[in-house]
Amino acid sequence: xxxxxxxxxxxxxxxxxxxxxxxxxxxxxxxxxxxxxxxxxxxxxxxxxxxxxxxxxxxxxxxxxxxxxxxxxxxxxxxxxxxxxxxxxxxxxxxxxxxxxxxxxxxxxxxxxxxxxxxxxxxxxxxxxxxxxxxxxxxxxxxxxxxxxxxxxxxxxxxxxxxxxxxxxxxxxxxxxxxxxxxxxxxxxxxxxxxxxxxxxxxxxxxxxxxxxxxxxxxxxxxxxxxxxxxxxxxxxxxxxxxxxxxxxxxxxxxxxxxxxxxxxxxxxxxxxxxxxxxxxxxxxxxxxxxxxxxxxxxxxxxxxxxxxxxxxxxxxxxxxxxxxxxxxxxxxxxxxxxxxxxxxxxxxxxxxxxxxxxxxxxxxxxxxxxxxxxxxxxxxxxxxxxxxxxxxxxxxxxxxxxxxxxxxxxxxxxxxxxxxxxxxxxxxxxxxxxxxxxxxxxxxxxxxxxxxxxxxxxxxxxxxxxxxxxxxxxxxxxxxxxxxxxxxxxxxxxxxxxxxxxxxxxxxxxxxxxxxxxxxxxxxxxxxxxxxxxxxxxxxxxxxxxxxxxxxxxxxxxxxxxxxxxxxxxxxxxxxxxxxxxxxxxxxxxxxxxxxxxxxxxxxxxxxxxxxxxxxxxxxxxxxxxxxxxxxxxxxxxxxxxxxxxxxxxxxxxxxxxxxxxxxxxxxxxxxxxxxxxxxxxxxxxxxxxxxxxxxxxxxxxxxxxxxxxxxxxxxxxxxxxxxxxxxxxxxxxxxxxxxxxxxxxxxxxxxxxxxxxxxxxxxxxxxxxxxxxxxxxxxxxxxxxxxxxxxxxxxxxxxxxxxxxxxxxxxxxxxxxxx
Numbered sequence: 001x002x003x004x005x006x007x008x009x010x011x012x013x014x015x016x017x018x019x020x021x022x023x024x025x026x027x028x029x030x031x032x033x034x035x036x037x038x039x040x041x042x043x044x045x046x047x048x049x050x051x052x053x054x055x056x057x058x059x060x061x062x063x064x065x066x067x068x069x070x071x072x073x074x075x076x077x078x079x080x081x082x083x084x085x086x087x088x089x090x091x092x093x094x095x096x097x098x099x100x101x102x103x104x105x106x107x108x109x110x111x112x113x114x115x116x117x118x119x120x121x122x123x124x125x126x127x128x129x130x131x132x133x134x135x136x137x138x139x140x141x142x143x144x145x146x147x148x149x150x151x152x153x154x155x156x157x158x159x160x161x162x163x164x165x166x167x168x169x170x171x172x173x174x175x176x177x178x179x180x181x182x183x184x185x186x187x188x189x190x191x192x193x194x195x196x197x198x199x200x201x202x203x204x205x206x207x208x209x210x211x212x213x214x215x216x217x218x219x220x221x222x223x224x225x226x227x228x229x230x231x232x233x234x235x236x237x238x239x240x241x242x243x244x245x246x247x248x249x250x251x252x253x254x255x256x257x258x259x260x261x262x263x264x265x266x267x268x269x270x271x272x273x274x275x276x277x278x279x280x281x282x283x284x285x286x287x288x289x290x291x292x293x294x295x296x297x298x299x300x301x302x303x304x305x306x307x308x309x310x311x312x313x314x315x316x317x318x319x320x321x322x323x324x325x326x327x328x329x330x331x332x333x334x335x336x337x338x339x340x341x342x343x344x345x346x347x348x349x350x351x352x353x354x355x356x357x358x359x360x361x362x363x364x365x366x367x368x369x370x371x372x373x374x375x376x377x378x379x380x381x382x383x384x385x386x387x388x389x390x391x392x393x394x395x396x397x398x399x400x401x402x403x404x405x406x407x408x409x410x411x412x413x414x415x416x417x418x419x420x421x422x423x424x425x426x427x428x429x430x431x432x433x434x435x436x437x438x439x440x441x442x443x444x445x446x447x448x449x450x451x452x453x454x455x456x457x458x459x460x461x462x463x464x465x466x467x468x469x470x471x472x473x474x475x476x477x478x479x480x481x482x483x484x485x486x487x488x489x490x491x492x493x494x495x496x497x498x499x500x501x502x503x504x505x506x507x508x509x510x511x512x513x514x515x516x517x518x519x520x521x522x523x524x525x526x527x528x529x530x531x532x533x534x535x536x537x538x539x540x541x542x543x544x545x546x547x548x549x550x551x552x553x554x555x556x557x558x559x560x561x562x563x564x565x566x567x568x569x570x571x572x573x574x575x576x577x578x579x580x581x582x583x584x585x586x587x588x589x590x591x592x593x594x595x596x597x598x599x600x601x602x603x604x605x606x607x608x609x610x611x612x613x614x615x616x617x618x619x620x621x622x623x624x625x626x627x628x629x630x631x632x633x634x635x636x637x638x639x640x641x642x643x644x645x646x647x648x649x650x651x652x653x654x655x656x657x658x659x660x661x662x663x664x665x666x667x668x669x670x671x672x673x674x675x676x677x678x679x680x681x682x683x684x685x686x687x688x689x690x691x692x693x694x695x696x697x698x699x700x701x702x703x704x705x706x707x708x709x710x711x712x713x714x715x716x717x718x719x720x721x722x723x724x725x726x727x728x729x730x731x732x733x734x735x736x737x738x739x740x741x742x743x744x745x746x747x748x749x750x751x752x753x754x755x756x757x758x759x760x761x762x763x764x765x766x767x768x769x770x771x772x773x774x775x776x777x778x779x780x781x782x783x784x785x786x787x788x789x790x791x792x793x794x795x796x797x798x799x800x801x802x803x804x805x806x807x808x809x810x811x812x813x814x815x816x817x818x819x820x821x
Contacts, residue, residue, distance in 0.1 A: 291754075291785055293810055294335035301454065302337045302758070304329055304723035306446050306465065321469035324445040328722045332751035336785070337728045337758045338809055345763055346732075349460040349670040349690055353431050355382040356458045360729075365450040366426070375426050376455060385459065387428050391486040391516045391556045396432040398553060399486075403514055406549040407560050410482065410512060413437030417617040417712040420480040420506065423488025425449070427456035427463045437617055439692065441480070441714045443473075454727040460670040462692050464716070465725040468499045472595055474716040477587035478508045478603075478610040479709035486516040493533035496578055496597035497541070504541060504563060505587055509602045509610050513543065513561040521550055521557030540577060541599060542569035567601050588706070591699050591717050609706055617712050621684055622647065625710040634678055634702050643679055643707070650681035662802050663790050664765055666691075669732045673759075676701060676739040677715055680708035694731075696720075700742065720755075721747040729761045737769045740778060753781045760805050765790070768801040775799035 296302040297309070305328040312323050342359030346352060358381050367376045367383070374388025374395075392399030404410050413436045421430050421442040430440030444453050445467035456463035466473060468490055483503050492500040503513060518524070519531040538545065543561040550557040564570075570580060581587070581598035603610040609627040614620045624640040633642020659666065670691055674682045677695035686693060695715030697705040708715050718724060720743050734756060743752055756766060766787075768778050772794055779789060779801055786808035793800040 291810055292335045294333060294337050296337075300338050300340040301451070301727055303446065303465070303725070303727060304333050304755075305725065321445065321467045324447060324467040325469050325471065326722075326725065332722065332748070332755070334751045334754050336754060336809060339729070339762060339807060343729075343762065343807075345668075346458060346460075346670075346761060348668060352458070352460045352670070353385065354387075355379070355384045356455070357381065358383050361451055361454050361458050363451040363454075366452060366455070369449075370425075375428075383455070385426060385428060385455075387432060389425055389428055389486060392429070392551075392554050394553055396428045397435070399429070399551065400432060400436060402549075402551045402554075403558060403560075406547050406558060407512070410560075414616045415613070416481045416512075417614075417620070418480055418709055418714050419482040419484055420475075420503075422468070422483065422485045422490060422503075424452070424456065424463060426452050426459070427461040429484065429486065430463070431456070431459060431461040439712070439714050440484075441475075441716075451727075457671065457727060457730045460692075462671075462694065462714070464694075465727070468502060470595060472502060472590045472593045473506060474590050474718065475506050476590060476703070476706045476709070476717075477505050477600065479706060480506050480511060481508055482512045482514060483507050484514045484516075487518070493530060493537050497537040498595050498597035500537060500541070501578055501597055501599060502595055504543075504599055507563050508613070509563055510565045510613055511563050512546070513563070514558055515561070516556060516558040520548060520559045537578075540573070540575075542573075564602060567604060570599070570601065588703060591719065609710070614710050614712070618687070620710065620712045621687060622711075625707060628707070634704065646679045646681040647684060650685040654682070654685035658767070661791075662765075662767070664733070664802075668763070669765075671731045671761075672733045672735065673731045674715075675720065675734060675736045676742075677708060678702075678704055678737075680704075680711060680713045680715070682735055682737070683708075683713050684711065698739070698742070700746070720752060723755055724759055726759055728758045730759045732761055732764050734760055734764070734766045736767070739770070740768065741771050741774045744774065749777060750781065753778065753785075757785060757805065762805055762807045764805050766801075766803050766805070768799075768803075770799060770801075772797055772799045775801045779803070 294302050296307055298307045305326040306324070308327045308329055311327040315322050340359060340362060342362075344357045344360060346360065347356055358378065361383065364378055367378050370390075371377055373390050373393050374386040375390075377384045377386065387395045387397070389396065389399070400412065404412055410416050412433070417438060419430075419433070419438060419440050421427065421440045424430060424440075424442030424444050427440070427442040430442040433440050440462060442453075442456060442461065442463040443466040444463070446453070446465050447467075453463045453465050483506070490499055507513065515534075519527040519534065535545075538561055542564045544564070546560045546562050548557060548559045579598050581596065581600045585596070585598070585600065587600040605611060607627055607630055609625070612626065614625070615623050624643040628639035628643060631639040633639040635642050635645070637645065658664070666689060669689075671694075672683075672686070672691050673694045673696060674680070675696050675698075677683065677697055678701070680693075680695045683693035683695055693713065693715075695705070695708045695713055696718050697703065697708070697715060699717055699719045705715055705717065720739065740749060740752070743749065760766060766782070768775060770778070775792070775794070776799075779792065782789065782801075782803040786806055788804040788806060789801075790804050791800070791802040
């Protein structure tokens, strides 16, 4: 046997045996040739199904040809180094949603990839929705690669490989070769695609998340040549660049802190980097905890800083509505607020202005008390809003027209754009002002008028919880074009008129105060006394009484006052009462600042804000305010250039990315918050949509809120280390641009995310743009709350994350494990 075996090796064999061997070898070569031919030209099944692919393209909406534009910006917005392709691959997606009659169901079709360092992706499908999760290979303790996952079947609906258990994964051929699949979309987005005729059909798989090193191990020379060609192609396409989040050296407008790029690092930088590195390694363990339900008496309506009864019960006095002011817990809550039983997805605007689901805000007290005034009624499973109010029983639109007819200079939507509605009720006044291109910041306290602000927010009308008590309102000075009060129950004339003087602080010079209340048109002794006191107070404040007129239809009247535009009247007063504020008093200081019964002088310098009226709407939205000329902007340029660059940046991001590549059904979005607004560019870029944006300027950020008001938008100050003054389930979309990295220096991000969960509606979206390590932390916390990861994108050290809040809440078994907070 041994000799025979060796004799074959030596070539010593019989002619018959040789013939047999020749046949066997010939057959073997044929089989090998067939195998090689097949392995080099594999075509996925779904590629041959043209009608199926065309259907996918229709669903995706943006199309393969236009996908590369979703994340592009014009080259004029960025310096040359921002145009260089960094080799990262964009993960993009879109979704096809079909709402049922009650707007509860949402079907999404999403596809995409991400390549970032050592990251792999796992695409999971749940029902008709697909959830994208990114995993770090260093955390894969079982050491398995995706090629070791066992046999897989091709999915026919999304171009991925279906394992049969709802998971879509990438596959590899036996010889170590990667299966080829349709990849046109992702390759166009990253600037790496080539035509099939040039590449021989060598497009990457849609679910492929291998990095360059792994691809070189598979086919070193071929990948190296492809990468070289792609590099040249990227440089030739230097006409556009990804504009999702240009920062650092890649951005001229978004870098607020100049980086020190010297040859030598500093101990402070090295120490900080090490701390961040250590932090990122434990982030998974930190955020992989069980969330608990908040055990508060307010239940699904819990507002931490307004329902802190341990503090409220110990207040020495409630004379000035101290019990309605903010009293935040020493430690911000880390629990999740329960969702009301029977909660349904909110009715879309504009239908929501007239009706909302009863079980979303299951309160009937206002319907019982104010039903005769057409505030709100219970109609089957809906709460309906006829559009009335205490002063306009026959509808808000007639009342709005009545005010403008009384004083045509008000000019709704042109001269008067941003107004403050005090004691707003269910905010029907503000809701119908949208038809006049007017934004109303409506506010009322959380008081015996049960859930009035919650009704307004559920209807899709801007509103917030606040009270005129012992502290200033969270707005800068001289920003509102009009302040309105329709029976708002505020005693303006008491204690030196300090509440009216607070309105004087926030009212723009030349702005109007519209007071629709019984002292204006009734002759009862109490009303007569109040009118006399108000007349004396407004005269001493140098307000001009422009007109008093009665609305015959509603049987009410309104007095309209005007704030002066100069200090001439102040200087002529015989008595300094109310007194002028000290020169050291900053009228823009508004966060937890006590109220004072004094007036600030009107600006007399032509370069000061408030000296002249803003441009008419909508010109004021896009034109830099005149008073920015002498200032330096947030990003280091001259303020007007900063302003213009910021606006251009956000128009590009919104049009090329947010509206096309995020998988968001914008027809379901109404209430939006920009958690760190800067110039309000994000809100300005959404002006053509039927949405409103609450622009929040954090208290530790540059005070740009006056600019936001100047351009015809609105917002407020807030400290995100505390709870926001609104009901749970307020916003459809939250936008946080480099907010969390700033907060992490002062706050624990866990309670911040708990607050995000509280104010975001189920099915609502959170968009986060921040440093990669922060994106990782937010992603981990979102996953621990069972939120759906919609999109992750990274470039250099920056990242973008879009997540969707689900209806998940802890189960009883989870709650048993540990006590409820």
